[in-house]
Amino acid sequence: MKIVVIGGSGLIGSKVVSKLREAGHEVVAASPASGVNTITGEGLAEALKGAQVVLDVANSPSFEDKAVLEFFETSGRNLLAAEAVAGVKHHVALSVVGTDRLSESGYFRGKIAQEKLIRESKIPYTIVHSTQFFEFLGGIAQSGTDGDTVRLSPAFVQPIASDDVATAVADYTLGKPVNGVVEIAGPERVRLSDLVQRFLAKTSDPRKVVQDVHARYFGAELKDETLVPGPNPRIGALGFEAWFALPKPAR
Numbered sequence: 001m002k003i004v005v006i007g008g009s010g011l012i013g014s015k016v017v018s019k020l021r022e023a024g025h026e027v028v029a030a031s032p033a034s035g036v037n038t039i040t041g042e043g044l045a046e047a048l049k050g051a052q053v054v055l056d057v058a059n060s061p062s063f064e065d066k067a068v069l070e071f072f073e074t075s076g077r078n079l080l081a082a083e084a085v086a087g088v089k090h091h092v093a094l095s096v097v098g099t100d101r102l103s104e105s106g107y108f109r110g111k112i113a114q115e116k117l118i119r120e121s122k123i124p125y126t127i128v129h130s131t132q133f134f135e136f137l138g139g140i141a142q143s144g145t146d147g148d149t150v151r152l153s154p155a156f157v158q159p160i161a162s163d164d165v166a167t168a169v170a171d172y173t174l175g176k177p178v179n180g181v182v183e184i185a186g187p188e189r190v191r192l193s194d195l196v197q198r199f200l201a202k203t204s205d206p207r208k209v210v211q212d213v214h215a216r217y218f219g220a221e222l223k224d225e226t227l228v229p230g231p232n233p234r235i236g237a238l239g240f241e242a243w244f245a246l247p248k249p250a251r
């Protein structure tokens with residue numbers, strides 16, 4: 001099968017590209033670095049020629065509210081139009097568990113717009129909703145940092161290792177379109193503030209986490225269940241301790 005991975009140079013993209021190639025498929029790792037740009041359209045038609053499946057794991061270079069919305073709207077529109085011309089049979093996209101509950105957040109308004117375009121297109125699709133990646137914990141800590149303090153919500157999270165995300169996404173890419181959402185998550189449900197404190201302690205980071213139910217996550221206040229999946233997610237193998245024990249390049 002010819003598969004195009006948009007965002008194929010990214011954290012998840014590069015792992016999925018390796019897994020799909022190991023399974024014997026012809027895979028194009030597409031991103032601006034390799035001359036394929038879903039915003040300008042550069043190289044897009046060429047990359048999609050003869051492709052049966054497209055996986056979109058691109059992300060916005062800027063997380064500023066307006067820039068994110070513009071990125072996902074323009075990228076989604078250009079990509080789906082090019083896929084229709086190329087006769088692509090399955091569009092797979094990676095999004096976030098709870099996206100539909102997070103419209104208060106500029107970042108998530110971008111993801112909502114991306115998903116809406118996919119649902120409204122005529123191309124069969126699978127939207128994979130993942131929980132937060134363990135690799136993103138440092139970024140979450142940074143987003144709540146004020147001096148030596150990290151103010152974070154105690155809402156529940158069920159984070160997952162990027163390698164488990166890539167394995168699941170590769171399977172859905174090779175499977176039949178679901179024409180709906182599937183959810184993936186890690187094996188343990190914990191409070192966000194507690195997990196980030198554990199992460200900081202393990203990395204000898206002196207910052208202290210302060211629990212605050214009003215602390216915003218990318219602009220949105222969280223309820224206990226906002227970021228956790230429904231009853232039947234696919235569960236990744238690695239919990240926090242096992243992920244942290246991986247040799248540095250792998251985490």
Ligand SMILES: NC(=O)c1ccc[n+]([C@@H]2O[C@H](COP(=O)([O-])OP(=O)(O)OC[C@H]3O[C@@H](n4cnc5c(N)ncnc54)[C@H](OP(=O)(O)O)[C@@H]3O)[C@@H](O)[C@H]2O)c1
Pocket residue numbers: 006007008009010011012013030031032033034036037038039040057058059060061075094095096097111129130131132133136
């Ligand atoms: N972080 C989390 O915890 C989390 C949780 C659930 C879901 N997700 C979703 O997972 C997805 C992938 O995240 P990630 O962390 O793997 O992303 P990442 O490492 O930041 O990679 C982003 C990718 O997007 C590409 N890209 C940027 N602008 C592009 C453009 N104009 N055209 C084509 N490609 C473009 C980049 O290409 P270059 O390298 O060439 O610039 C790069 O390959 C995102 O959609 C995110 O919403 C994230």
